[in-house]
């Protein structure tokens with residue numbers, strides 16, 4: 089135990105929150121997409137997108153690092169809260185603060201135009217993370233984004249079959265809010281699109 093010990097991030101899923109069975113979904117008539125058989129109004133957002141049901145048991149069991157909890161990611165992303173401590177993320181006149189895996193060689197003005205599922209971060213949590221984890225300095229990019237509008241959702245896509253909807257692929261997909269395929273997506277995470285970005289670490 090020391091002062092730079094990493095805390096369990098707010099968005100990290102805990103073992104007590106793991107869902108062991110596949111979601112029970114039905115397909116609506118006339119190719120209108122997927123639904124829960126016992127759906128309630130809270131299962132969809134204001135755009136009509138169907139969301140995965142996830143248990144809430146933060147702090148119970150063991151943290152599953154690398155597994156992001158759907159409801160907490162969604163809250164942090166929507167309200168621009170720090171992904172680690174859930175306080176408001178840092179922002180200044182240049183924009184909101186983010187730390188991302190460093191892919192700045194991918195395209196010339198990376199990460200402009202990128203859809204991301206990582207919520208932003210606050211300065212104390214960024215400093216703590218980079219101090220406790222030297223690899224973060226080299227493997228990650230620290231970004232300011234002047235605009236980062238909500239742009240879509242990430243989730244599992246389904247295909248209609250005669251015996252009900254089936255997962256199209258084991259890999260999560262990111263869909264923009266204007267995609268007609270949203271009818272067939274069970275959303276896990278909110279996506280923001282980074283624009284007008286500045287990379288802060290050389």
Ligand SMILES: [Zn+2]
Nearest residue numbers: 170173210213
């Ligand atoms: Zn924080």
